[in-house]
Amino acid sequence: MITPIRCMIIDDDELDRLVLQHYLKQYDNIEIIASFNSAEKAIPYLEFPVDLLITETNLKGMSGLEFRKIAHKIPACIFISSHPEQAASVFEINTLDFITKPLIAERFHQSMQRLFDFFKIKEKCESFDAMFGENLIKIKEGGNIFQIKTTDILYLEALKDYTRIITPQKKHCILDSLGNLLHKDFFDSFVRIHRSYAIPRYRIRGKSSHEIELTHNIKLPIGRAYKNNLSFFNP
Numbered sequence: 001m002i003t004p005i006r007c008m009i010i011d012d013d014e015l016d017r018l019v020l021q022h023y024l025k026q027y028d029n030i031e032i033i034a035s036f037n038s039a040e041k042a043i044p045y046l047e048f049p050v051d052l053l054i055t056e057t058n059l060k061g062m063s064g065l066e067f068r069k070i071a072h073k074i075p076a077c078i079f080i081s082s083h084p085e086q087a088a089s090v091f092e093i094n095t096l097d098f099i100t101k102p103l104i105a106e107r108f109h110q111s112m113q114r115l116f117d118f119f120k121i122k123e124k125c126e127s128f129d130a131m132f133g134e135n136l137i138k139i140k141e142g143g144n145i146f147q148i149k150t151t152d153i154l155y156l157e158a159l160k161d162y163t164r165i166i167t168p169q170k171k172h173c174i175l176d177s178l179g180n181l182l183h184k185d186f187f188d189s190f191v192r193i194h195r196s197y198a199i200p201r202y203r204i205r206g207k208s209s210h211e212i213e214l215t216h217n218i219k220l221p222i223g224r225a226y227k228n229n230l231s232f233f234n235p
Contacts, residue, residue: 005119009035010042010055010064011080016103020054020080023108030112039067050074052115057081057090068093075160076118078111092195092223094160121159121173137165137186139172146172150186154216156198168216193230194223204233 007030011017017035024030033050036042039062053074055064058081068077072094079090082101090098096118097111137148148167157164158178165172174181181187182198192198193212197220206213207230213219222230 005030005051007052012037053077158196
């Protein structure tokens, strides 16, 4: 059972704030602790524990993206916007989801399911432990120990301070950031292609301007800030 999720809302449109509150009140485990019409008013609340930030991207004064950068300790952030072209830029910062306006119930509830999945993984990660050898990771999950070779890994996925290790058989989790892991010798054959993903170089099978194709028919997005990391690959 996921522990209660404390939510902060920021939107300068009063009707959209009311719609968000209506949708959120359908979930017993989400508590709205604050609702603001500007990011500036929300700044003092960063001293309080908040688990979820839902904010409009385009706000008068400080934008939602600017606020997210100073509210980086909030584990999960969902952006809402009337500008779908902003989706790429919000995912360059720590973002769980991006929802376009007008807000539709079905799409919002899909986002909530993604949120609950995120917190389930986060809680599970906190009970894991990992030990690195020269060519092997030993991951302790509860009472079980899994041994993973570098060559077993399909890709790495960032989840804020946690990282998922994706193999053909199972998804494992490590209580360490993707950035920290990539500094370890164990991952020296990996390249970061996105804020959320790093891949083994030898698994690359194809590349377009915005997407990389790996073995096992896996396709992952390429972040604009990481395109130069793939300059070594010329199909």
